[in-house]
Every structure is written in C-alpha cells, then in structure tokens.
C-alpha cells in the first residue's frame with residue numbers, strides 16, 4: 001500500500017478528483033469529509049473504506065452515522081470532527097474545503113505536523129500570516145494544489161536561491177465574461193456566470209472566476225505561499241489555460257508549467273512531490289491547440305482584482321474581511337438575491353467602511369469574517 005492521505009472536502013470537484021488520483025495511485029484514504037453531501041460521502045466510504053468520515057453539518061453527520069452503521073468507519077461531526085480528521089495520522093492532508101471553513105482544518109493539520117496539500121485558498125487569504133508562521137515553526141510543508149500555484153511551485157524547482165526570483169506571473173482564463181464591458185455585466189445571469197470556458201469547478205469558485213475575484217484571491221495566496229510582495233506578482237489573461245503560470249528570474253529568463261487544464265495534475269504532484277508518477281491525464285499537443293494568446297486584464301471591468309490588491313496592501317484583517325464579504329455576496333448572487341455587479345460593490349463597501357482591530361489570533365479572523373458578512377447582509381436589506 002502506498003501513501004496514506006486524508007481528503008477534506010471529498011465530495012467537491014477537487015475532492016472527487018483527488019479520490020480518482022488516490023485510486024489510480026493506490027493510496028490509502030484514511031479520512032474523508034464533507035459539509036452535508038451525505039449520499040456522496042456514503043458512496044465514498046463504501047468504496048474507499050476510510051477509518052474516519054466527517055460531516056461539518058451535525059444533522060448530516062447523524063444521518064451518515066445511520067447510513068454507514070454496517071461499516072467500520074467512524075463518523076465524526078461538526079467543524080471539530082473535520083479538524084479531527086485533519087489531525088489524524090497520514091502522510092498528506094489534502095484540504096479542498098470551500099471558503100474560510102477551511103481555515104480551522106488547515107490549522108489543525110499543521111498543529112498535528114501533517115504535510116498539507118492546500119486547495120483551500122481562503123486559508124491563506126484570511127490567515128496567511130498565521131498559517132505560514134505556524135507551518136514554519138512546526139516544520140510542516142504546504143504544497144499548493146491551486147493550478148497556478150502548483151505551476152509556480154513546479155517552475156521554481158531547481159532554483160538555487162529564492163533571491164533570484166524577480167516576478168511571478170499568474171495566468172487567468174478571463175472566465176466567461178472576458179471582453180465584456182461593465183455595462184454588459186450589469187444583468188448577467190447565474191447560468192451565464194457558471195458557464196466557464198475551460199475548467200469544471202464548484203459553483204462558488206466558478207462565480208469567483210466570472211468576477212475575477214478568484215485571480216485576486218490567488219494573488220494574495222501567492223504572496224503568502226511564495227513570500228513575494230504583491231507588486232511583484234502580475235496577472236496575464238491567457239484564454240486557453242494551457243500555461244498555468246510563470247516565474248521570472250533576475251536574468252529575465254522565464255520558466256512556465258504547461259499542460260491540459262486538468263486538476264488531477266496539480267493534485268497528484270502535491271501528493272507525490274518531489275517525485276512525479278504516471279497519470280491518467282491527457283497529453284498536451286501544442287500543434288493541436290495551435291495558438292496561445294495573452295492580454296492585460298481589464299481592471300476597470302473586473303474591479304475585484306484591484307480590491308484584492310488593496311486588501312493585501314492594507315494587510316492585517318483586511319484580506320479576511322474582503323474574503324468574507326465576497327463569500328457572502330457570492331452566495332447571495334447564487335441565490336438570486338443580488339445582481340452580479342453587486343458582488344464587487346458589496347466587497348468595496350466593506351473595505352471602505354469596516355473598522356478592524358489588529359490581527360493577533362485566529363479568533364480575530366473569525367470575528368472579522370462575521371462582521372464583514374453582517375455588513376453585506378445589512379447593505380442588501382438597505383437596498
């Protein structure tokens with residue numbers, strides 16, 4: 001039997017692909033967790049026979065317990081249960097929880113000195129300072145799963161001295177609304193926002209790609225993961241999603257990572273690092289693709305990128321407030337409560353008006369998260 005892994009958020013897009021990778025590589029899955037998708041969780045338990053399964057939603061956990069009473073898998077409940085899975089003995093914990101809900105399990109995995117394969121970018125956006133210093137102090141490796149960050153990480157292999165790195169270049173597909181004007185975006189529908197050209201992902205991140213908030217969050221994520229200044233990270237729109245990101249060195253040589261847009265490559269690399277093994281992913285044929293294009297993002301139309309730059313420059317709890325405002329507004333758009341354009345407006349309003357204390361502990365982050373969400377809810381009621 002190969003490596004043992006824990007998959008947090010196993011019923012989502014990354015989680016299910018991680019299980020495919022685990023099956024292909026013959027890994028032992030020690031724990032799976034979800035928020036409330038019990039029927040998928042039940043299937044996974046029956047197939048992978050993990051020691052633990054957790055549902056963050058207490059009712060869902062109770063339901064799961066009944067459903068899999070005939071198995072030897074132990075059911076855990078609530079955020080605590082998910083954190084217990086994150087801390088269980090394993091070679092790698094893959095965190096693909098959606099949103100700030102991933103922060104506590106990230107901290108739990110690091111406390112238990114488990115290697116962390118991180119797909120939950122919100123852990124670093126909201127708690128980057130804390131997460132990175134904790135990981136350093138505990139000697140825990142954080143391996144990126146986000147395709148752009150995996151590409152940067154892969155492009156850095158062989159770099160003798162980190163000081164030689166001059167600039168990171170994140171590629172962005174531009175999402176479904178590339179080329180549209182601010183006015184045209186006023187009344188786009190959820191269905192249009194969910195129609196991503198290249199990647200098949202969960203609903204929250206697909207809407208984040210449509211607003212390009214996702215790219216701004218990735219910029220913040222890169223600041224923490226690679227210890228870079230925000231001004232040394234650029235974004236370029238690359239519609240084909242073949243180059244997954246690039247690293248520029250002090251001699252102006254640029255190294256990039258390429259591949260077909262398939263998350264199983266970065267997932268697998270995070271699990272096999274520093275080695276590479278065969279994968280079921282399609283080979284890249286550049287001749288078949290023919291053309292790769294690049295352009296500057298439209299920062300005026302997709303103002304969320306600038307809001308992220310502003311939040312990371314302000315530092316402290318501002319990125320956590322920005323993230324919370326976005327999670328809240330993103331959800332409200334998906335529920336049909338606000339228009340697409342109001343996502344960016346809500347986030348901007350929070351950055352303009354929120355007053356935040358200093359960031360000292362994880363509790364400050366959860367408090368900033370709560371305050372920012374409340375502000376967005378109040379704004380909506382006022383409209």
Ligand code: MG
Pocket residue numbers: 146147148218
């Ligand atoms: Mg990404």
